[in-house]
Amino acid sequence: HLVESGGALVQAGGSLRLSCSVTGNSVEHYAIGWFRQAPGKEREWVSCISAKTAIPDRTEEKDAVKGRFTISRNKATNPVYLQMNDLRAGDAGVYSCTGGRRPAPDLCVLGGGYWGQGTQVTVSS
Numbered sequence: 001h002l003v004e005s006g007g008a009l010v011q012a013g014g015s016l017r018l019s020c021s022v023t024g025n026s027v028e029h030y031a032i033g034w035f036r037q038a039p040g041k042e043r044e045w046v047s048c049i050s051a052k053t054a055i056p057d058r059t060e061e062k063d064a065v066k067g068r069f070t071i072s073r074n075k076a077t078n079p080v081y082l083q084m085n086d087l088r089a090g091d092a093g094v095y096s097c098t099g100g101r102r103p104a105p106d107l108c109v110l111g112g113g114y115w116g117q118g119t120q121v122t123v124s125s
Contacts, residue, residue, distance in 0.1 A: 002032075002097050007119030010087055018082040018119060020097035028052040030099040030114075031107040032080040033060075034071065036121070038093035046095070047071040048108040049080060060108045064090070087123045094118040 006018040020032060033048035049071045050058040059071050070083045080097065096119075100112025 002099055002114055002116035004095060004097050004116045004119040007095060007121045009122040009124060012088055012123055012125050014087050014123075015083070015085045016087065016121060018084065018095055018097075018121075020080045020082075020116060021078055022080060022097075022099060023078065024114075026101075027099070029101050030112070031102060031104045032071075032073070033098050033104070033107045033112065034082045034095055035098060035111065036091075036093040036095045037118075038090075041093075043096075045108040045111075047082060048104040049073060050104040051101070054104075058104045060104050084121075087121075089123050089125055092121055092123045095121055 001023045003021045010016055029051050031051050034046040035043050036046050037043040046062050048060045052075050068086045073080045097116045098112040099114045100107050
């Protein structure tokens with residue numbers, strides 16, 4: 001079960017932190033990823049992080065967000081975060097998290113078997 005939060009209306013150049021709460025059985029084995037979908041566009045991956053049990057930790061970020069977005073998790077707690085800085089109009093959309101028992105790079109390409117409902121990010125210019 002995945003539940004996103006943190007979406008909001010923000011001015012261009014501003015920051016938001018999205019949170020994905022992950023609950024269920026064996027979730028420590030699930031890589032978690034963030035995808036987004038803008039109106040009229042296909043869903044695209046943004047960033048992914050390896051499972052809690054993965055060694056070593058691994059993260060993936062789409063080129064368009066590198067240096068601005070950071071995915072993270074505290075292994076002692078539940079949520080996976082997406083810190084988004086210097087937001088641009090092109091970052092707007094519904095952000096959804098996904099989880100699956102696969103390596104982070106594969107999750108970014110394929111998505112996972114579980115998806116949240118999404119949270120809306122709106123960027124005003």
